[in-house]
Amino acid sequence: MSDRTLHLAAFAAAGPVSGNHGGWRYPGADLDLLSAGYYRKLGRKLEAARFDLLFIADILAIPTRLENSLDSQLRYGALGALRLEPLSVLSLIAGHTEHLGLAATISTTYFEPYDVARSLATLDHLSGGRAAWNIVTSFQHAEARNFGREDHISHDERYDRADEFLEVACKLWNSWEDGALVRDAAAPLFADPSKVRPIDHRGRWFQVEGPLNVSRPPQGRPVFVQAGASSRGKDFAARWTDVIFVTHASLESAQAFYREMKQRAAAQGRDPDGLKILPGIAPLTGETGEIARAKDALLTDLADAKAGLSTLAYHLDIDLSRFPQDTPLPEIEQPGIHGHYKEVAELTRKHGMSLAQIGKQYAIKTNRDFIGGYKEVADRIEQWFTQSACDGFMIQIPYLFGGLDDFANLVVPELQRRGLFRTDYEGTTLRDRLGLPRP
Numbered sequence: 001m002s003d004r005t006l007h008l009a010a011f012a013a014a015g016p017v018s019g020n021h022g023g024w025r026y027p028g029a030d031l032d033l034l035s036a037g038y039y040r041k042l043g044r045k046l047e048a049a050r051f052d053l054l055f056i057a058d059i060l061a062i063p064t065r066l067e068n069s070l071d072s073q074l075r076y077g078a079l080g081a082l083r084l085e086p087l088s089v090l091s092l093i094a095g096h097t098e099h100l101g102l103a104a105t106i107s108t109t110y111f112e113p114y115d116v117a118r119s120l121a122t123l124d125h126l127s128g129g130r131a132a133w134n135i136v137t138s139f140q141h142a143e144a145r146n147f148g149r150e151d152h153i154s155h156d157e158r159y160d161r162a163d164e165f166l167e168v169a170c171k172l173w174n175s176w177e178d179g180a181l182v183r184d185a186a187a188p189l190f191a192d193p194s195k196v197r198p199i200d201h202r203g204r205w206f207q208v209e210g211p212l213n214v215s216r217p218p219q220g221r222p223v224f225v226q227a228g229a230s231s232r233g234k235d236f237a238a239r240w241t242d243v244i245f246v247t248h249a250s251l252e253s254a255q256a257f258y259r260e261m262k263q264r265a266a267a268q269g270r271d272p273d274g275l276k277i278l279p280g281i282a283p284l285t286g287e288t289g290e291i292a293r294a295k296d297a298l299l300t301d302l303a304d305a306k307a308g309l310s311t312l313a314y315h316l317d318i319d320l321s322r323f324p325q326d327t328p329l330p331e332i333e334q335p336g337i338h339g340h341y342k343e344v345a346e347l348t349r350k351h352g353m354s355l356a357q358i359g360k361q362y363a364i365k366t367n368r369d370f371i372g373g374y375k376e377v378a379d380r381i382e383q384w385f386t387q388s389a390c391d392g393f394m395i396q397i398p399y400l401f402g403g404l405d406d407f408a409n410l411v412v413p414e415l416q417r418r419g420l421f422r423t424d425y426e427g428t429t430l431r432d433r434l435g436l437p438r439p
């Protein structure tokens with residue numbers, strides 16, 4: 001093993017697309033995505049490949065950003081077309097795995113801290129300390145309209161609310177001291193009342209008395225994951241987050257982001273190594289480069305440009321059909337997701353792409369550096385890891401389950417041969433795997 005261990009997370013949406021909009025149409029792709037068996041298989045395969053964690057993305061609406069219509073998302077099975085609720089899916093997977101970390105995306109804008117702290121504490125207990133939370137502030141108008149609002153609250157207010165949300169959630173997880181749950185039948189002392197206290201939180205956004213009605217989770221609190229890349233998003237990540245997974249169009253922008261975030265963490269008085277940065281990539285591989293490129297050609301053919309444009313419109317929170325399709329990406333002051341905007345803007349600048357071309361590119365994934373024979377993919381992973389661009393990766397699987405099998409059976413053993421990746425799990429909790437202390 002090298003002195004640093006590479007971390008691998010798998011990015012999935014409990015819906016049609018995880019890495020490539022052509023993926024669900026790929027020959028042999030499993031479309032049984034409403035079944036328990038599908039997620040059991042996903043969890044077990046990732047665990048057999050020794051992944052650190054499975055991450056499930058989410059949105060609380062079907063996006064209508066393109067042409068103010070559901071059509072493009074539903075017809076093309078785009079990223080937001082269908083999403084099962086992540087905590088339910090992960091609870092199911094928890095029952096069929098023993099080591100895999102389980103990250104649920106949950107919004108701080110549309111939920112309440114008591115609910116979320118309770119659900120995640122439950123998942124952490126039931127999984128033996130494997131729960132993680134992808135903290136999102138939500139950015140879609142369609143989501144606001146599902147929660148009784150005409151429009152969503154402003155970007156910075158969403159982060160204000162998120163900060164207070166996290167303060168309350170942490171107080172709730174700490175409202176039971178470790179050891180408060182005694183379960184002494186003879187005494188009797190089920191739980192020690194002197195070790196369980198209300199939190200009496202009174203803030204701008206939340207009034208919560210507490211305590212939580214679930215004892216302190218095995219990890220103290222779940223692992224915090226986040227992907228905001230605006231200035232507020234980065235402040236939030238430097239303050240709270242254990243894992244960041246913003247996507248990048250090039251090695252250089254990944255390196256710049258890595259440097260900046262480690263510095264920001266240090267400026268908050270944190271150990272920079274306690275913040276793991278796992279950029280999202282979509283590797284596509286095979287025994288040889290030729291085989292990988294043939295798969296890529298087929299996937300590219302199956303991914304509709306309109307599906308990509310629809311997802312990009314949703315990610316940037318702007319109706320891209322309003323602009324002539326042969327012009328470049330418009331300047332956007334407040335995009336829905338800053339990380340994706342920066343990525344696409346970099347690509348547009350470099351290659352002078354039109355909106356129509358960007359749609360196609362977004363449908364198949366913008367960063368094309370990780371397509372090739374398994375040794376080439378492992379080379380590129382090693383390069384990013386050793387050249388200070390990341391602590392590991394969030395792998396976006398191009399199609400299920402073939403794309404996962406290729407990565408697990410070819411790239412993972414190659415990374416293990418190189419001493420970059422674990423051959424077995426060590427420790428018991430997700431925090432142990434990620435090398436993070438228990439708070």
Ligand SMILES: Cc1cc2nc3c(=O)[nH]c(=O)nc-3n(C[C@H](O)[C@H](O)[C@H](O)COP(=O)(O)O)c2cc1C
Pocket residue numbers: 056057058059105135136137138139155226227228229230231232233234245246247280335336337338339340
């Ligand atoms: C790779 C990536 C994946 C994301 N996944 C989700 C998601 O599943 N659900 C969601 O609501 N937001 C998601 N986001 C949005 C962010 O977490 C964040 O809330 C949003 O980018 C707004 O923050 P910002 O203005 O700092 O970028 C994702 C962002 C990135 C870069």
